Amino acid sequence: MKFVDEYRDRAKAEACARAIAAITTRPWSIMEVCGGQTHSIVRYGIDELLPEKITLLHGPGCPVCVTPLELIDKALLVAARPEVIFCSFGDMIRVPGSSADLFRVKSQGGDVRIVYSPLDAVKLAQANPDKQVVFFGIGFETTAPANAMTVVMAKRLGLTNFSLLVSHVLVPPAIRTIMDSPAHRVQGFLAAGHVCTVMGTSQYGPIVERYRVPIVVTGFEPLDVLEGIRRVLRQLEEGRAELENAYPRAVAAAGNPAAQDVLNDVFTVCDRAWRGIGTIPQSGWKLSERYVEFDAEQRFDVADIVTQESDLCRSGEVLQGLIKPNQCDAFGKQCTPRMPLGAPMVSNEGACAAYYQFRRTQVEGDK
């Protein structure tokens, strides 16, 4: 595959790993923010190529993982209603709520469908005027423009049977929360490339300044990740803290202004609960006043549902990089992909699931 295979080349990966080893003089801890990067690291065994002195911490950037339990419970309630066609991205279907997941709702007669594009849900609403079509609009800044377009289109088409169950979250407030935590171990960040494709890089400069921490905008293929790590290390070793873009083929400093216009129109910044972490002020998006009629929480009266997390699950600490997934006592025992206690065990991008799927050979030795 052109434009992909070039970034999975073994000789180049090994060369980059050698360059990393050559500049590393002492232990450093680097956090990759995005779940896609975590997946890539374990999927390709990237960390095995790094010097032992370097620790990769897996950040809170898996959209499935940080979606709060109570929102899953709301989704389950809405999806179970007979008049509803509930549409979701594939990997949200298996995320456990407090008593069930969307698969269970489907097996009990709920009309739950996996869509590949949010706009497919709008098409479903057009094709099923006697049904209420609800789209589960979660994710970071990356998925937000396409999710926002659903309500723009629904409004334009005059659809009264479409709504959005929204829980969008934002990367910069999460990075600030981690850096404000007294226990944090992070000395440098790989910023999420595709988030910056949409939003640009301007939000990260102030974080670099305030916390004196290197941030390198990084892609997702193995060579991208290695190059991001190399650049963070070079800064750390030279005592610098700067914002760098190691993913210029997909990220422009200004981001995507057309997408930002849609986001500003459709969403407004709000406080958001992050699963396993808690509420972070001004860390998410909800529908703006102009689109509030498309808010599924209002339409189906589930706004007031509140639920509790499992007390065995330490996903909050995993998501903040305080512990590795296999340092949680429930890991691989009470908590497996088959019976996940917390969301990071569900999604492919979740750090716990990635460790479970790709790392069981080392699990015992790491402890």
Place this chain on the structure above:
Amino acid sequence: MSEALDLEGWSCPLPLRDQPNIIMGHGGGGRLSAELIEHLFVPAFAGTQLADVLRQLGDAAVFDLGGARLAFSTDSYVVHPRFFPGGNIGDLAVNGTINDVAMSGASPFALSVGVILEEGLAIDELGRIATTMGEAARRAGVSIVTGDTKVVDNGHGDGVYINTTGVGLVQAGLDLGPHRVRAGDVIILSGSIGMHGIAIMSVREGLEFGSDILSDSAPLNGLVATMLASGADVHMMRDPTRGGVAATLNEIAAASSTGMKIVESSIPVDEDVRAACGFLGLDPMCVANEGKLVAFVAPEHADLVLEAMHGHEYGRGATSIGMVVEDHPGLVVAKTGIGGTRVVDFALAEQLPRIC
């Protein structure tokens, strides 16, 4: 989630309790299917003369009868849509059961066909499906010798469901199965993977990938006969259908208490399939095949069997993908393209496309 505490010391006397209803994953060929069979069907069907044959959980049951060694297998086909690039439910139903019989090393000779039709189905469509089934059976040299037809009310079926059952004769002295897989065996894959699953997904989900990816649905009894005729010491074969090569390798690793070491870059995946999997966030190793086999062969015979396979139309792309090892029994470990390693798990149920 207070119920989570119930799982302390979970040793699965009743592992089905967390799912009070059948969910789609129970038919997906992954862990949920395996648990349903092991904990619900096997105990319920116990206590008969040949019950131990069921307990082996092979694709085909193999047993002696009147001096002959028979292989016997059944499969039901509920694929939607019924017509897809490269085939339809009919040839899939014929090839699939032929392959299940053939993987035991048997030569399949007869099939039964049971059809469940939904009221309202166009006769013309059924005719096309039946014609394809006849063609597939003739191509494989297998006779369809008995059948059954039922019709259900409109809305109670999905057009056509087909069950096929096949019987075959195992040659004297041939014994294939996980009990013969051992460290040192070379793992051979007959061709490129993932085509059937992606072909189905492309039409089911209305995805367009720029070019048609055709299902690889094909009868493998001829290829199996060629491999065995080469004289190579084949220890086991399996067709990696649902759950793909990852599920097959994991099942065999577990059943044989061996580890599998594979080299990811040696696994053939067509460019189109790779692109589609990349786009959907799927692992090609977990995607279904309908015309491929995985064979475990004594190392000194690997070249012999590969040469034989290369001379057969369904084995031209055959290649060695790794070997069986004593380390990490029950686990499949892959060397990744950049030189790292990863554990190849098998999907819990069907793979779910990733969010971004």
